[in-house]
Structures are given as C-alpha cells and as structure tokens.
Amino acid sequence: MDSTVTKRWLLARLYEPEQTIVDCRFTLGKPQEGKERYNKEHIPGAVYLDLELDLSAPVGGHGGRHPLPDTQVLASRLSKLGIGNDTRIVAYDDENGMNAARLWWLLRYLGHEQVYILEGGFSQWKEGKYPVTDHQPVRVPSSFVANVRPQMxxxxxxxxxxxxxxxxxxxxxxxxxxxxxxxxxxxxxxxxxxxxxxxxxxxxxxxxxxxxxxxxxxxxxxxxxxxxxxxxxxxxxxxxxxxxxxxxxxxxxxxxxxxxxxxxxxxxxxxxxxxxxxxxxxxxxxxxxxxxxxxxxx
CATH class of the missing domain: 3.40.250.10 (Rhodanese-like domain)
Structure with missing residues (x-):
C-alpha cells in the first residue's frame, strides 16, 4: 500500500476501531495555533500531536531546531493516546504534509509500518464537505513498544x-x-x-x-x-x-x-x-x- 491515502479512502474507514487519526497541524513561530485549530475543529476521532512538544525534543546545543524526541517518551505518549503496535495511523496537517510526514517517519523509525498521510490535509477535507467536529475523543490507553531502526x-x-x-x-x-x-x-x-x-x-x-x-x-x-x-x-x-x-x-x-x-x-x-x-x-x-x-x- 502507498504511504498516502485519499479523503474517500479515509471516509470509508473513519470509525474503524483499529485506526487512529492524528492531527499534526502546526505553524512555525506560532506554537499554540495548531492546537487551537484542532480544538476548534478536526476530523472526527482525531487526536492531536504537537510538532515541538510531542514530535521533537527540547532544543539543545546540538541536534538542530527540532531534535528527535526521546523514543521512550514518544512511545509513552502514543500509548496514552490509545496507539498500539497494531494500530493503523492516518496523519494529516495543513502544511503540505510536512508535519504529518514527520510523524510518518518517526513511527517507521520506531518500527511501526501502518502509518499513512492524508492527501491534501485538513483544509481540503473540509472543503470537500467531509465531516468535522470539535469533539475530542476519550482514548483508552494502549501499549506501544518501540523497535528502533537506527539504520534510518x-x-x-x-x-x-x-x-x-x-x-x-x-x-x-x-x-x-x-x-x-x-x-x-x-x-x-x-x-x-x-x-x-x-x-x-x-x-x-x-x-x-x-x-x-x-x-x-x-x-x-x-x-x-x-x-x-x-x-x-x-x-x-x-x-x-x-x-x-x-x-x-x-x-x-x-x-x-x-x-x-x-x-x-x-x-x-x-x-x-x-x-x-x-x-x-x-x-x-x-x-x-x-x-x-x-x-x-x-
């Protein structure tokens, strides 16, 4: 299967229990904006992961502006969101896929293959009259075990x-x-x-x-x-x-x-x-x- 999915594909599987949708919207220089947009509206069932708080480690002397997060810290965060090793994940953003691709890469780095990016992001989903909501789902914690692939x-x-x-x-x-x-x-x-x-x-x-x-x-x-x-x-x-x-x-x-x-x-x-x-x-x-x-x- 390709690493991206279409809006129609996701709509047909929107409420499947083995799937978790992740909203990755984030604006550089405006770190609160992505979560605010998520709180206002998002794809039904979606949880939120923040580029700087969840998908990056704190900035240090080296490692760049967005250092890779600690793998165990990220695995724990995923577990709390109900994401396990068998969960299919669909990520989206509104930044041409760059933040969703960060999550896509990180999950594969942690040994998780079932991760996909929604083509077109949230704006196109909404413009296509697909469902949106402000309801934040209650997630049952799962267990995500990292199997790090350092060769990546x-x-x-x-x-x-x-x-x-x-x-x-x-x-x-x-x-x-x-x-x-x-x-x-x-x-x-x-x-x-x-x-x-x-x-x-x-x-x-x-x-x-x-x-x-x-x-x-x-x-x-x-x-x-x-x-x-x-x-x-x-x-x-x-x-x-x-x-x-x-x-x-x-x-x-x-x-x-x-x-x-x-x-x-x-x-x-x-x-x-x-x-x-x-x-x-x-x-x-x-x-x-x-x-x-x-x-x-x-």
Whole structure:
C-alpha cells in the first residue's frame, strides 16, 4: 500500500476501531495555533500531536531546531493516546504534509509500518464537505513498544564524511534539480530539501548561517507534490529524481529535519531503497563551528 491515502479512502474507514487519526497541524513561530485549530475543529476521532512538544525534543546545543524526541517518551505518549503496535495511523496537517510526514517517519523509525498521510490535509477535507467536529475523543490507553531502526538515521559525523567524499570526487558540474547521471554511481548523495534561495544562501530567515552542506544537491520538497498538495505519482517522482542512482546511499536533510521527511517519502515512493534522514539537518550542521558551508549551486 502507498504511504498516502485519499479523503474517500479515509471516509470509508473513519470509525474503524483499529485506526487512529492524528492531527499534526502546526505553524512555525506560532506554537499554540495548531492546537487551537484542532480544538476548534478536526476530523472526527482525531487526536492531536504537537510538532515541538510531542514530535521533537527540547532544543539543545546540538541536534538542530527540532531534535528527535526521546523514543521512550514518544512511545509513552502514543500509548496514552490509545496507539498500539497494531494500530493503523492516518496523519494529516495543513502544511503540505510536512508535519504529518514527520510523524510518518518517526513511527517507521520506531518500527511501526501502518502509518499513512492524508492527501491534501485538513483544509481540503473540509472543503470537500467531509465531516468535522470539535469533539475530542476519550482514548483508552494502549501499549506501544518501540523497535528502533537506527539504520534510518545519519549522524553529523557520517554527513561530514559523505560531504568530503562528494566534494573530493566531484568530477561533473551538478546543480539544483538537474540530471546527475554523470556523477559517480556509488558515491553517496546528500540532498538538501529547502527552497533554492535558502540552499544557495541568498535568503536565510530561520538559521544563523546561510548556505548548504558542501556537495549537497538541491531538491525542494514541495516539488514532490501536485498543486492540490497531493504527492506526485511514482512515475512522476522517478522523473523528478532522474539521474540519482537507485542503488546509491541517499542522505536527506532540510533546515531542522521536518521538511526533509516528505522528500524521504517521495524518494521511497519513486523506488529508492537506501534513503536516510539527517535529523538535525542544517541547523545542527552549523552548530559545529568547524563544519564548512557552501553557497550558490553545486
């Protein structure tokens, strides 16, 4: 089954007891807004998970702006919401899927495969005249046991090594969203998921340094989606990522590890099997003063 579901698919299964719907709406810079919107109206039966309080750990010296949450703390939170290891989870947001994709990635990192993202998010659900409510469900606690998959992560030390290898072995000029068929096939690939101007170091409003990790290619995460917020088809995504060797190791990052998650999903949908997340991403990278910074196009 695909990692996304349609509104019609969810409507047909809206009240199935083995399913939990999770509202992940969140607005950067306005941390209360997502929960307020949930309290006002949400998909019937949905519970709420906060990007910064539930799906991230407190910010420290390293780890980026949205460090990964402690796995046992998250497992306990899921258990209290009635989510167990056999629960099917459907996540949604109103931010083009970026927060829902964070939950999608985290759950798979915890060993849970039955997790999906609602295409189009809450606004399209409501605009389609599908049911909404302000009633908050009473949840019977369950037991979620984490089976962590560390192989899904790449740490800063490994990213340093991949960056250095990429720069040292660069034999062909590559750039943003271009065909990289001439790159060394076995060379690991770093993908920067941010908008082009941030990747180039031209417009940085969130982090203290501008630019990108040397050697990284720019594939803006929103380019994996259609105008209505749904993800492109597998064939369209394969064309989008054309030139990347499907056997190569791919490490994906963004500003803080959130918008990289839709790119991870898109790469997997396009048939890439060896995709990992640099969770701390750019905001973690620049927390180490000795890490090099590149600007412009690669």
């Amino acid at each position: 992560l790449a740490g800063v030390e490994e990213v340093r090594e991949v960056s250095a290898k990429t720069v040292n072995n660069a034999g062909a000029e590559t750039g943003s969203d271009v065909n990289v068929a001439d790159a060394v096939p076995t060379l690991p690939v770093l993908i920067d998921s941010r908008a082009k101007d941030r990747y180039q170091g031209m417009n940085e409003t969130l982090d203290k340094k501008a630019g990108h990790i040397p050697g990284a290619l720019n594939y803006f995460w929103k380019n994996t989606q259609n105008a209505d917020g749904s993800f492109k088809s597998a064939d369209e995504l394969a064309a989008h990522f054309a030139g990347l060797d499907k056997e190569a190791e791919i490490i994906v990052y963004c500003g803080s590890g959130v918008t990289a998650c839709p790119n991870v999903l898109a790469l997997e949908k396009a048939g890439y099997k060896n995709v990992r997340l640099y969770a701390g991403s750019w905001s973690d990278w620049i927390s180490y003063e000795d890490n090099p910074v590149a600007t412009g196009d690669e």
